[in-house]
Amino acid sequence: MAKEKKLVEAITSMEEDFAQWYTDVVKKAELVDYSSVKGCMIIKPAGYAIWENIQKELDKRFKETGVENVYMPIFIPESLLEQEKDHVEGFAPEVAWVTHGGLNELQERLCVRPTSETLFCDFYKNLIQSYRDLPKVYNQWCSVVRWEKETRPFLRTREFLWQEGHTVHATAEDAEARTVQMLNLYANFCEEVLAIPVVRGQKTEKEKFAGAEATYTIEALMHDGKALQSGTSHNFGDGFAKAFGIQYTDKDNKLHYAYQTSWGMTTRIIGALIMVHGDDSGLVLPPRIAPVQAMVIPIQQKKDGVLDKANEVVSRLSNVCRIKIDDSDKTPGWKFSEQEMRGIPVRIELGPKDIENNKCVVVRRDTREKIEVSLDDIETKVPEILEAIQKDMFERAKAHRDSHIWDAHNYEEFKDVAENKPGFIRAMWCGDEACENKIKEDLSVTSRCMPFEDQERISEVCACCGKPAHKLVYWGKAY
Amino acid sequence: MAKEKKLVEAITSMEEDFAQWYTDVVKKAELVDYSSVKGCMIIKPAGYAIWENIQKELDKRFKETGVENVYMPIFIPESLLEQEKDHVEGFAPEVAWVTHGGLNELQERLCVRPTSETLFCDFYKNLIQSYRDLPKVYNQWCSVVRWEKETRPFLRTREFLWQEGHTVHATAEDAEARTVQMLNLYANFCEEVLAIPVVRGQKTEKEKFAGAEATYTIEALMHDGKALQSGTSHNFGDGFAKAFGIQYTDKDNKLHYAYQTSWGMTTRIIGALIMVHGDDSGLVLPPRIAPVQAMVIPIQQKKDGVLDKANEVVSRLSNVCRIKIDDSDKTPGWKFSEQEMRGIPVRIELGPKDIENNKCVVVRRDTREKIEVSLDDIETKVPEILEAIQKDMFERAKAHRDSHIWDAHNYEEFKDVAENKPGFIRAMWCGDEACENKIKEDLSVTSRCMPFEDQERISEVCACCGKPAHKLVYWGKAY
Known part of the structure; x- marks a missing residue:
């Protein structure tokens, strides 16, 4: 019992100290660890698996709109970063500079990319010649570095993972349409997959991206009433094209500057997931993004037939959801705490009496509701319960947001x-x-x-x- | 015709100058572009799509053996890199050093990771306490930087993409078993998916990885008779554990050093794909890794019904293979050249006469064999042809290797x-x-x-x- 108390006690309550609650959850749910590099985090398996699911779903949605993935260099020469005036002013103060390669000092400093507009522009200026080359709708998945002073896991780190899309278009209208399209894609992803309601809108001049004509954003509200910018999409007009000389000839052989956009979503969104849905028992993950959607926890697992039946349940459900079994030698209570801390949407309790009655008990992580389900019906009932959780989590988050x-x-x-x-x-x-x-x-x-x-x-x-x-x-x- | 000749003429023949042929293919097949950062490449959509397929297939195979993905920081403090003597000697001369963060000089230099053994060790030394914590079988997908003097796309670049697995085990036997397991996984992947036969073996002391007790390797033979190291797996024994203090208590509460491995495969393997299978018309991709497996090329596409039929073929085949249509306004001959240059395993020619006869012509990229296929049978025949190509490409590569x-x-x-x-x-x-x-x-x-x-x-x-x-x-x- 002493051990069982420990896991829950380890978390500060949200009411008492929200910031400490957050820090406790990311540690105890084993999402991240601190590294010996100040401000850089280690993303552990439970955290990275969430990011993999985010990537998979976003990448699929990107590709449905014609996005192609590429990979650009990690470094930007200082002279290239300086080519667009507003952009360099925004980023130069917060980049990491490489000055030596091997044993030699470099002739020109290289920064570790804080974002890759300048690299893409440098690439596009040679790639694009004619209207036939347009549009280009490229994206990359990578890490970027910004030398932040104050850091917090996921929310603000010196290195973070993200995707950055960079597109080129023949007309201002096409660029605007892509900017809006991607913002809506982010918003729909947040609402449909992460169960996070967002406000879509435009940033003011003061808050827009360095070098952009217009920045669109989705803003989410955290449990503590603070906002979190969750995804942005920028329309550059032809500003970067003019700075970098990205021109194309139209059908009549006339030369025009091209129009550009960029858009990104980062590991920061995992911070939003935690702060929108979490509670005093830890993480609460929406089923559509949860790496493990259901955890089978056998009760009195040493009794004859219990583990066999539990494994049979896992095997049957593995076709309809992401499921695991915890058959370790910990107590059921300890396993419950762990499953709750990790935010696994449902646990399935199964003991000798349940087996006698041909049923199991499905416990919702979000509401703690216990639902008796006949073992004959698990393949239909468990997915139904997961869908209900997804829907209810969104509705609850929306009600909370709207009432604030x-x-x-x-x-x-x-x-x-x-x-x-x-x-x-x-x-x-x-x-x-x-x-x-x-x-x-x-x-x-x-x-x-x-x-x-x-x-x-x-x-x-x-x-x-x-x-x-x-x-x-x-x-x-x-x- | 002038334009059609251009694409083929652009490639030097393999016999004339193999190195130039390679450079021509990577450019003309649009796999990579050069960047303004010397020695760093831009991986374009056609190249990155190959890497995505490699990632997808390898990652699936990794996870089947219990691998979990994580993400470690991009930087290594100089003092951490220096902690294992052989390792630092091997890597320090070829790393990029960050000396400034934002406007300030750093108190300690950070290198951009050339490989992450030291970061993983630093992480593991706190994570691992008891035998219950073992094994740890972690992997990350990322880019690494090594300040090479001579560079060539895919084969040797200052930045490259890879995966690096890092594992910890309780016993030397477990570490050895994992080292061999991963080498065999790489070998099977190369042979089954990339159609590249490999020799599995152990590196000599001189050639082994900096800090390893033993390095296992798979070696492939390129068309020009040169070898390419295609994947490596290292057994570190308890050397790193002793340097970093990674210890665990066993069931009897005794303290032991842990045993470790690491293993990696890189974008270099795309260079092998090119140099094992390519020919004087360009790239030849094995069907299992090809981003596009079949390209439908309509003949006389302006004639009534041709495009409709071609799109119907695409739609029917899209369930059984990765297929696209080239309905641009280029000539069929030009489209053939492009499909060949890009290494798409088969093209499907379909013109008015074919439609009249209820057939199409499937042309194999590897042998140029033309196969008439009834339109009634395409769903079964096209996958059969793709499988035959996969098998034949491996057999041809093996025959070439064995005869050299x-x-x-x-x-x-x-x-x-x-x-x-x-x-x-x-x-x-x-x-x-x-x-x-x-x-x-x-x-x-x-x-x-x-x-x-x-x-x-x-x-x-x-x-x-x-x-x-x-x-x-x-x-x-x-x-």
């Missing part, structure tokens, strides 16, 4: 909400960066996005300065 | 073969590194491996020095 959106019509209301009510703040904004800066400095709140779908005019004036305002903005404290 | 293995009983014979007969040289070796050095200096030939399966004693004395010899060695010029 607050309208602010003036600065007093804004301040009150920012200080007392965790969540998104909806407020009108005049468009002046000075107001964004004031709100950030006074209240540690940033503009998250100008939503696409929710552009209701809740007042006629900016909630900060009182001047006329036409834009509704979602604001929030953010990770 | 030469026995040398003394130094005169050795010299004659090395200078005049491209291929593997089988010769006895006394075990003295001086003989290996002499052979390398005089003849540019290195020991490839001491074969497991072919330890025939072809003479009693070393082919170099004439002293008694018990070991048969495969020698060769190598990439």
Whole structure:
């Protein structure tokens, strides 16, 4: 019993200290470990398996829209990084510099890619000659490095894994359409697979990507009411094309600059999974992304026939879900704690009495509901329960999100909400960066996005300065 | 016609200049492009799709043996790299050093991983406490950097993609078994999927991995008679465990050092694919690894019904193979050249006359054989033809390899073969590194491996020095 208590006690409760709860969960669910390289994490099997499922599902959706995968070099020469002015200003302060190769000093410093726009542009400028070469819709899966000062597993690390798509188009309209298409792809992926509801919208000038004309974003709300930017899609117009000389000849043999986009999703999204769905017993994974969807835990497994029956259940269910058995010599209670900590969507308890009654007990991780299922029906019932969990998790997350959106019509209301009510703040904004800066400095709140779908005019004036305002903005404290 | 000639003319013939032929093929088959970072390559969609198929197949085979994937940091602190003496000596001269993070100089230099033994050891030393924690069978897919002076696409690049498995075991026997298991997995993968026959064996002391007790290798023979090391598996004994303090307590609570292995396969294997199977028309891909297995090329596609029928063929075959259609406005001859250059295993020609006769013509890329197939039978015949190609490609490669293995009983014979007969040289070796050095200096030939399966004693004395010899060695010029 002492040992059983240990696993649960190891976690700080969410109410007590959300940040510590998060740190406890990533460690105790064995998602990551700290490494000897400050700010870089080790992604352990349980964490990496989630990323593999994210990759598999996103990659499939990418390819359905015509994306092709490539691989670009890990290094960017300093002169290449400097070729687009806004871009280098955004990234140069936070890159890692390679100065020596083997025993020799390099003639030119190389940075470890923080993002690969410049490499793709350098590549595209030779690849693209004619309108026949367009569009190019390339993506790569890789790691990138940004020299952050404060780091937290998944949320902000000096190295992280991601995909970065980089596309080239003949027209501004095509580029805009691809930018929106990918943002919607991310949003649908989050909602359908990760059960995370998101707000889709546009970043303000202040918050957009270095070098972009427009940045679109999906913003999710964590359990503690803070926002997490979960995926972004950038329209570069022809800015990079002009900086790098990416031109094509059209059907009439006239020369044009090309239009570009980029879009990315990172291992950060695993942080969102944890903070949207987790509870005081640990991780709670939506079935569609869970590496293991069901864990069979035999009760009194030394009794005749129990393990045989449990293995038969595993074998029958392995065609309809990702299933494992825990037949170790730990106590059932300890196994329950572990399965809960790891966020496995259901456990299937099976003991001698259950076998006598030709049934098993399916326990939902999300609600802890215990469901008796006849052993004759497991192949249909277990997938049904998993689907119900998926749906309910999304609905619960959405209800939580929707009940944490607050309208602010003036600065007093804004301040009150920012200080007392965790969540998104909806407020009108005049468009002046000075107001964004004031709100950030006074209240540690940033503009998250100008939503696409929710552009209701809740007042006629900016909630900060009182001047006329036409834009509704979602604001929030953010990770 | 001028344009059609261009594609074929662009390739140097293999006989004329094999190295140039190789360079031409990687460019014209659009596998890679050169980047602005010297020695780093851009892997283009046609090349990356091959790597994705390699990953998918290898990863599946890994997981069937209990491998779990993880991700370790991209950087290694200098002090960590130095912790195992032989290892640092092997790698320090060829790593890239990060000295600055953002605007600040780092207190300790970090190298970009050339391989991750030291990171895994640092991780394992905390992770492993008890015999219950063993074995650990982890792997990662990533890129690594080695500051090579001379580079060639796929074969030797400053950055390359690979997987590196790192395992920990309780006993020397378990580590040895895993080392052999993974080598056999690589060998079977090469032979069954890539249609590349390999020699399995052990590296000599001189050629083994920095820090290993034993290195096992698979060696393949290229079309030009040079060898290519295609995958390696290392048994570290408890050497790294002692250097890093990886210890576990056994059932009797006694403390032991653990035993370790590592094993890797890289994008280099794509170079082998090209040089084993390619011909003067370009790439020839074995069906099991080909991203596109069949290309439908409509003839007189503007005639009524041709494109409809061609699309119907694509649709019917898409359930049994990876198929595409080339319905661009290029001439059929140009499309044939492109399909051949890209190594697509079969093309399916379909014109008005074929349709009239309810047939199509399947043309094998490897033999150029034209096979008339009734449109009623395509779902069974096309997969049969693909399987026949797979089998025949392996048999041809094996026949070529076997006809390029030469026995040398003394130094005169050795010299004659090395200078005049491209291929593997089988010769006895006394075990003295001086003989290996002499052979390398005089003849540019290195020991490839001491074969497991072919330890025939072809003479009693070393082919170099004439002293008694018990070991048969495969020698060769190598990439």
